[in-house]
Amino acid sequence: MPRSRREPHFFGTDVYHQRFIRDEQEYLSLFAGAKDERKVGEKSVRYLYSERAAADIKEYQPSASIIIMLRNPVGQL
Secondary structure (H helix, E strand, C coil), X not given: CCCCCCCCCCXXXXXXXXXXXXXXXXXHHCCCCCCCCCCCCCCCHHHHHCCCHHHHHHHHCCCCCXXXXXXXXXXXX
């Protein structure tokens, strides 16, 4: 996971966020530090609100795995 940019929001352009990365080279530069890792990825919570993010990801990288983790925000009170 990139440390320099925690939520790049590169995919899912139908959901607005002021910190979107739209430039592909800038997005790919987030992973420049990856060497021999088996998997690399990123997390952007607004993908959950997007109607296009999953299709955009699949088009960009057909072998990508999309993992969604949810928690009960009141379950740990």
